Amino acid sequence: MLVMSTSTRILQMPIRSKGCLNCRQRKVRCDEARPSCLKCQTHGVPCSGYRTDRAGGLEFMDQTNTVVKRAKQKQLSKQHSACNRVPSPSLSSCDGSQGSTTSTSTDLSLRREQQQSLIYQRLKLMGFCSDGPSNFVWSPAVNRSQLYGNFLDVYLPKSKPIDHFVLFQDIVAKHSDLPELLQGLDSLSLLTMGFMYQNRVLIQQAIQRYGESLRNLSKSISRGDYMYNDDVLATVSVLANCEFFDEIAKAGHGGWSKHVDGGQQLFLARGPDSFQSARSLLLLSNSKHGCLAHALICRQAPTMASPEWRAVAFRSPNQDSATIFYDLALQVPGLLGRHDSMQMDLTRTAGDIESLLNDLFQIEMGLRDWFSEWRTQAMTVGKALFELKPIDDFPTFTSVCFDRTFSTAFMFSSFPIGFLCAMYWATMFALRECMQSLVKLAGEGTFSADHDFFVPESELYIYCTDLCRSIPFFTEPLSAAAGSVATFLPLRTAAVYFASHTHWPEAKWIGAVRRSVFIRGMSPPSIPNNPVTVFGRESHRLTELD
Known part of the structure; x- marks a missing residue:
């Protein structure tokens, strides 16, 4: 089981003890046993886990099934009730219709506020926000799924999507285990939610995840893993979107332009014949928007302007x-x-x-x-x-x-x-x-x-x-x-x-x-x-x- 330690007080203090949360609160010496503290087991209480070795980090920590079985069911029930009390807007009502009247726009704004309230409650329960619980036990898969779901709700338009944004839904649905793709999507999601709620913990963590994704992406490319790995190409697209945020752009990691150029170089190395699957064709279609904008500004022909690359687009069943x-x-x-x-x-x-x-x-x-x-x-x-x-x-x-x-x-x-x-x-x-x-x-x-x-x-x-x-x-x-x-x-x-x-x-x-x-x-x-x-x-x- 995975736990997020997000207490603002703990994150900002230098780490002196590596004991579990329960032992530190009881002011007793923790035996620091893994996967759970033996003293907690002796006293019949669930071990709340260990904090990170890095101040300011938001890291997942492994716990055992024993901890999960002995989690505080009463607390979990109350937290779910608090989340469910927030009215959830009907996404089907936001279908991309004209909404030309002021009353329709007002209704959309109200539903948006309700949705943001629901998202914020969930982020608090997940431990991402500073005033949320610091010892909440939750599945890591649920944590990431909740974060990505909230990101898609906030980021994607409420209408029939286009390839440029369908890609994010596809990435979330496919559950890739490629580290750089997960880290890149973590960064984009945390940036979106962090700026929405002006939460510096989320923003700083997003910058960290971005750097980790960039380093792992560089390793994959140097090993040649990009040749037939669609997830590597997807990572480039995700990181390019991260560059739209000031905090990432100011960090000077790469730049939107470099990601667009890099993506085209990867396409060129793979060759048009390698784009046959639905996923690869979606990646190619997604890249056309950024490539066209970039090429119009640079006034240079993009890679996919050649006849053989343009022909690839007509392989897609979703023309x-x-x-x-x-x-x-x-x-x-x-x-x-x-x-x-x-x-x-x-x-x-x-x-x-x-x-x-x-x-x-x-x-x-x-x-x-x-x-x-x-x-x-x-x-x-x-x-x-x-x-x-x-x-x-x-x-x-x-x-x-x-x-x-x-x-x-x-x-x-x-x-x-x-x-x-x-x-x-x-x-x-x-x-x-x-x-x-x-x-x-x-x-x-x-x-x-x-x-x-x-x-x-x-x-x-x-x-x-x-x-x-x-x-x-x-x-x-x-x-x-x-x-x-x-x-x-x-x-x-x-x-x-x-x-x-x-x-x-x-x-x-x-x-x-x-x-x-x-x-x-x-x-x-x-x-x-x-x-x-x-x-x-x-x-x-x-x-x-x-």
Whole structure:
């Protein structure tokens, strides 16, 4: 049996005695027998276990079945009763519907508060919170299962999930015994709950688990265990999400960008033929979101943009509209890189510019056709992808951000639809801005670009305002903590454009959102060594908005 020792008083004091809790409370010398103290057995009381050798640690300690059988059943019953008295919200009622009225949003907030209260009670019983019981005996499997369950409740949107977040459910359900994966998921769960309740014990333990996961992951990769081990790839995805939290980012362990690059290197080493199982295809699909965002910022083709890797996605039995979108969108960053190289190449010709414009135009037409068909399919079942609503229909957002530069925002029919719309608008902005730049470049020479390639400035402005109008939706309770992740690329894309084109009211709005919305200890990740195009904190342009 496993026990968590979490007394704040004990954690902060230097360890002088390694005796069990009962003997220390009775002030008698403990024989420190394992698995349980013999003096406790002699007196007919259950041994409460031994504290950790490390001050501040939250470690599991082995106990025997004897301890479990003799646990205080009366205390266990009372603790369960206290937990059950907290009303549990009906998750089925949070199905990702529009919730366009203030009363619906208020109901969602109330259910969220009830859910958080239930979670906090359970964390106290598990010994994670400082005011919880310090000698509570519970199964280690239940401890971890409860923590992961609470994390999923808080982190995942209450709607049909997408691959980027289904992966976490899959990891929890599969009960992997890979140390680095468990430690990584521990870290992400503890970070989420720690910032929710501002509990430093949880946050510090999360940082420790993150470091342990990173070290074990490095060992597995050095041994070559990643070649056909899907859990190793899953660990990279989990650790990348940990980097969204300030405490991990400031520790300087790796960085979101390094995890994305590392994941692509592991994919490349394995090769596309190794992705056949449902789990491996889910991992590949999950990585596309981060790879696209990263590649759009770095303006470099990701590994999975090649034809052989794009073909892998169509092996999955769970293909949907997102499959086609990413097949097209992943080709855009490589075209942006060609544009950047062409700008520096004094030997470029009109033919080079025309060729790149034609390639961009083909992808543009494909993306527009995809979006149009997607909207038509939704309309045939009487369900619009989104509606423009007054900003007051987003009470959580308006309660933390008081800037009213945008008086309306998009109410999406579900979180996955909102997430995919934002990715589409960000991709189209990058593509069309690149075409605009090429047309100007052509005008400097003898080549006259086709009128079909002309991009008005107003179109780029609309893409950025659409991205801004998606952010309030991601702040509301039905988007959960994952909503913060969904805002990173829209915020960055719009911020750089507004600042560089002197749209100062919109730029100030971005600054106000960045200061007010990220209230869970999260902020946009950064990409080092590229100060013009970095994501979030390190951008010279973005810092002006603060």
